[in-house]
Each structure stands twice: as structure tokens, then as C-alpha cells.
Amino acid sequence: MSYLLTTLRKKKEIDSIIRDTIDKVLVLRFGRATESACLQLDDILAKSVREVSRFATVALVDMEEGDVQVYVKYFDITFVPSTVFFFNAHHMKMDSGTADHTKWVGAFHIKQDFIDVVEAIYRGAMKGKLIVHCPLPPDRIPKYQLLYKDM
Template identity: 65%
Template sequence: MGSFVLPTMKTKREVDTFLMNTLDKVAVLRFSGKYSPSSTSNIDCVLLDDILCKVSREVSKFAEIALVDADAEEIQVYVKYFDITLFPSTVFFFNTYHMKMNSGSADHTKWVGSFHSKQDFIDVVEVIFRGAMNGKLIVGCPLPPDRIPKFQLLFNDI
């Protein structure tokens, strides 16, 4: 349902153009892989797509949202760079700068998993926007720990 309203990018050029053209707003990139019927991440991706579609108009004054097909060949450069192994994963930018968020996990580069509600997503994007407007590249997560998805980090070559 979500992909009807939000643009879905399958090439590096599309992502680069989106980031370069999103000025003075938070650029939200939601990465997802192939949907498999038995996967719990499939449910998370559908839920997040639904939340993003519903909230895209509400955050349009300070954020632009796009979906990224992590299975596309040209997108692999981003998937590897951000070490995206779990779906959905959401990455935030402001004026082409990668925005990070301290959510209590070891990985501050992305949000892994779905958001519990529309308001949670709005709160996160608003905090990132306010921090970016004040020149910060990393912000604290505004959500209580019980609403932050938990996952175990697995690092390659360790």
C-alpha cells in the first residue's frame, strides 16, 4: 500500500538526486529488501510503509520521505556503506549530511525496524530536524526505551 504515494528508488543516481534536492529538510530513506511471506521483517516493512504514507503529508514542511529497494543492484553501494542487514532500516540526512541518532544501541547510523506509531516517527524526524538546524550531526532519541526496536548487532570480520 505504501509504495503508491512515496517514490521508490532503484538506482544510486535517484538516491543521490533525492539527497541533493532535499534542502533544509530531513531526507528520510527507508530501505527494504525482498518481501518473503514467512518473514517477520515483511510485516515490519508493510507496517512502516503504512506509517510513512500516512505521515508524509504531516511532516512535509520539514521532511521528505522516499523508499529504497535494497535488492536493486545499484543500491548495493548504500546497503554496504550503511551496513544494512536487517529490514526495514531507515537512514536520515539533512542537506546531504548523514544524521545520526543515539537510541541506546551500538549503531547510531540508522533506525532498524518499524516505528510503533505515526507520532513516534514524527517525534524522531522532528528531533533530527531541530538538531540539524542547530548544527548537530547526532541527536538523542526522543522515544522511551520500550518503544525502540531491539536487535543484536552482528559485525562482519569479527
Template identity: 70%
Template sequence: MSSFLLPLLTKKREVDTIIRDTLDNLLVLRFGRPQDPVCLHLDDILSKSSREISKFATIALVDIDAEEIQVYVKYFDITLIPSTIFFFNAHHMKMDSGSADHTKWIGSFHSKQDFIDVVEALFRGAMKGKMIVSCPLPPDRIPRFQLLFKDL
């Protein structure tokens, strides 16, 4: 696929730097594995969209298996991959997509346009000072997951 066009972050320092230094742009961080088929599908969508959204968004891939990245994996409670997390001016952006978890997008997008619509909605909300926005996609194009809890 064409994910080689996007930067791959494997160190905590790299993630900290890109979050801190991405100003006035939406930062899209995809947490996943480079060899996972769903991650490869999402990476293809991200790389094909990167040129169209380059004026208001930056995309980077984060290798979830890297040892230094485990701090972020625990902090954002990343148990399902791929998980996509959004930032604006070092602030975590959230999206209400009808699930209990507003902190991240779990799974892949159905199409390039779905991803662009989500990024535009987040960017517009961030420009208005909002930290959480409503998902612009219809419910049938939002991935749903059944979370099972053990030993509660």
C-alpha cells in the same frame, strides 16, 4: 498498504539526486523490500505521516534488492531491514537511541506519532547545526536487536 504514495528508488543516481537536491528539509530514506511484512508496516506509518511532516521532511523508499543500490547497502552496513537513514542538506544525520549504531534506525516504529517525534527531533537538531541528536522516544519503544558476529 499505502506505500504507493511514496517514491520508490531503485537506481544509485536517483538516491544521489534526492540526497543532493533535498535542501532545508530532513530526508528520510527507508531501505527495505516492498514485500517484507515489517517493511509494509513501516511504509504504512511513513505514508500516513508524510502529509503531516511535509513542511520539514521528505520520505522516499529504497529497494534494497536493486543491483545499483548495493553501493549504499555496503556503505551504510545495512544487514537488518527495514533500516531508515536520515539526511539534512546532504549530511548524514545520526541519532543516539542507546544502541551501538547511531547511523540508522533499524526496524519499524511502534506508531505514527513515534515516527513524527523522531523526525521532529532530527529536524530541530539539524536546524541548530547538530549532526547527532538524542532519541526522543522512551527506551521501551525503541527496537532492540542482538547482533551476532561470525568469524571474527
């Protein structure tokens, strides 16, 4: 299903989609096409893309490519898949009760969860907010252990 989604392989492509996506949420899934969790998320994204098309653009970022590592390091992506959200070139954050508000780590359980999250980010962004509260119940938010390097 991921073949239905745009795949970005160069930093220049990521820069331009962030800059050129206006008045819509930009959803960037960072991961590897070879990982099962990424394939599961890609399936949900592909099935949802039509329903969110009025207010969101979805693209995949292939982490295997060299110069996208600038973004991987910037967003501290250590777990895949990780999904980052933007609105009018501003990084959108979401408080989902985890220590990291900068990205969604892991796959969504169901298509509706993804749609609800993107809709919440869009509504918050339209009100000028840069951080929104996660609309999902805690049991549907992936849990992971943050590992801090050099501590």
C-alpha cells in the same frame, strides 16, 4: 500504502535526492516491499508523510535493485527495514541507546513515534548538530542483536 511514497531503484536516484533535498530531513527507508516489517513501516510512513511534509521528505529504497547495494554496504544494512536520515546532504545520526547511531533499525510502533524522531532530527540539524538524542522512551525503540562479520 507504500504506493503513495517515492520508490528509488537506482544509485543515481538516491544520489540526486540526497543532493537536492535542502532544508528538510530526508528519510530513506531501505527494505523490500515483500517483507511484512517493511510493509508495516511503509504504512506508518505513508500515514505520516503529510504531517511531516513541512520539514521532511520520505522515500523508499528498494534493496532488490543492483546498484543501490553501494548504499546498503556503506550503511551496513543487514536488518530490514532500516531507515537512514539526511539533512542538506549530511548523514544525520541518532543516539537511541543502541550500538548503532547511523540508522533506525526496525519499524516504528506508531505514527507519532516516527513524527517525533523526524522532528528531533530536524530541530538538531537546524542547530548544526549531526547527531541527536532519540526522543522516544526506551520501550518504544526496537531491540535487535548486532552481528559483526569477520570477528
